[in-house]
Amino acid sequence: MSNSNNKKRILLVDDEPDIALAFKIGLEDNGFKVDMFNDPQEASLNFKRSLYDLLLLDIKMPNINGIEFYYRMKEIDTKVKICFITASEIYYFKQITEEIFTLLGAKCLLRKPIKLEVLVNVLRKELGLFYENNKNKNNSSKSLYI
């Protein structure tokens, strides 16, 4: 993971600056390259096809919510992977998420607060890194961080 060219690139959008910053630092510590935005509008302007491996999106955001953001970006880049992360009650938009998730094929929905190591684990799994790393290391998940 020392080779920055091999690093998986994540687009992180969360309107909470503290959370966005904390995630960015935490994920970078774990070998990801992270572009961070607090404003989804701004993030969408910086989005390019094949630039990102994964989107890590908050859902409740001003102007464009996370689901809509993903919907728009997916039109530009059909291959980009997705993880939503929200502090809201899941049931609150259960219907929307179920519909959209079925429609868009998304299945990763995480709830805040989440432990950094769990988040890293999930993202690795989504990106297909999990097993690879497991094979290389004797120890299980713990050794993967930091």
Next chain:
Amino acid sequence: MNKLLQFISKSKMINSCGDSRAPSFAFEIKEYQRLLTELKKRNIKIRYITDINKDNLSYCKELLNFYTEIRHLDGMKANFSINETEYMASSTLIQEKEVEQQPPGLIQQVIYSNVKDIVEQQKYVFESFWNRSILAEQRIKELEERTVLGQTEVIQIPIKAKELLIKLVQSSKEQVLLLLPSVNAFFREERLGIIDYLKDVSKKRSVNVKIITPVNDKIDNIIQNIKSDNIPNFVIQPFENPFAEINVNTVTILVVDRKESLAIEKKDDSKDDFVKAVGLSTYSTSKPTVLSYVSVFESLINQIKLYDQLKVHGKMQRDFINIASHELRTPTQAILTFSDLLQHHPKKRNEMIEAIKRNATRLQKLTEDILDVTKIESKTLNLHKEKFDLTVLLSNTIDDYKKDDEGKGKIRLLYTNINKEPLFVDADHARIIQVLSNILNNAIKFTKEGKIGGNIYITTEKKKIDDNNQQVTVIVKDTGSGIDIDIFPRLFTKFATKSTKGTGLGLFICKGIIEAHGGKIWAENNEEGEKGATFAFSLPLIMDRHLDDHFEVFQIT
């Protein structure tokens, strides 16, 4: 007959009994009519006992015109009369057609006696009957009511039920209540044309139509279509109350004009054809039965309303939990992650501790807000009242803001004490600061959003209510983006926020605090041409003469 006439002619007073057939004879047989006329003419006092029933009811009513008093005794069989000295009884009444050559009902054999003992005995018998009997008027009333109460009929043939259903709907004059037990029942009735008939009578005769039915998407569409027809007295009430469904899921109930009811049992709900789907039906014109159905219908309507309210309440609860949990989890996430990162990033240590502090404060604020809301809603908000000068509180609080906002620059807070005199209030100092801060924070936030900077004007107004009461109004006028039109009507309710951050609890709490002080809080958008909004709250002032000499002015340090 002659004997009878003789008997009458001698009497001043007659006591008489007759069985249930007797009253009709008086009118069906000419000879008896002569007797009656005679009785009336002579003004003879007659007490008469008979068995009044549905069939002789009309005759008995007529007899009341001739007899002094008539009473009813269940199962009366005796046929005799007594006057002061004589006893007369008919042993046999000839039935119609029994003996062709005899007129029907004529007395065949008569027993007569003027033996004092026998007459006395019979008088005693009569009196005992008399004492056990009830007034004819009462009996007639009962019978007539029972007739009005009507009947209940079980209809075993579905085709008959179908015809009756259509007939009833079409004959309705004032009101039709229809309760449908299932989605399929709705479609069956619709296929029969019932819904159209109902629309028709509602349009043409302004019949009030109420239908309760379970719905699916298709029925929902039909309801929307009917709504667009704008028939004023036509309501289809969808019901989805699971409890109600269990209770009445097998019977279609139709009530017409509160006078007739038809309850149709469903036998096989899967059948499309009405006739195949239904089993027994009960038709009734009996008042208690019909009204019971009406009350079933009405309680269902109430239940549906309650259930809807419950759903709204449930939604509010979920809103609260969702907003509160979002606001709890967000700072918690920041605190958790930064604490994790802290040990590995010594250089960013201070920055991270600041972030942790910031989020911890946010958590604390939320906790307090939720507590305040709970106190306001349960009316247990305790005020720690003290007497202080509101102008001092205002200038101190605003000075703090000025210090805080130094460098951020563009927004200026301008406070003028127009009255140039102290304004003493008896209030909870900390709570008033809380209210003022909330209003100022909003003003600053929305003035910033306006992105042109600007001024926030704070003024006070003193107003005399009457000889014993004065109040002060604190007015905060900003030059920001104004109050969102969607939010405006529910500005002071819980969760009124358009922001993705924040709980929308602030102004609800402010309102609770000000009202607990006996004051008012309100807001308005500034007049056209002027940007921004104005928030104001009023508090009762302490009248000068009520001021205690000993109290000290509270100062913020």
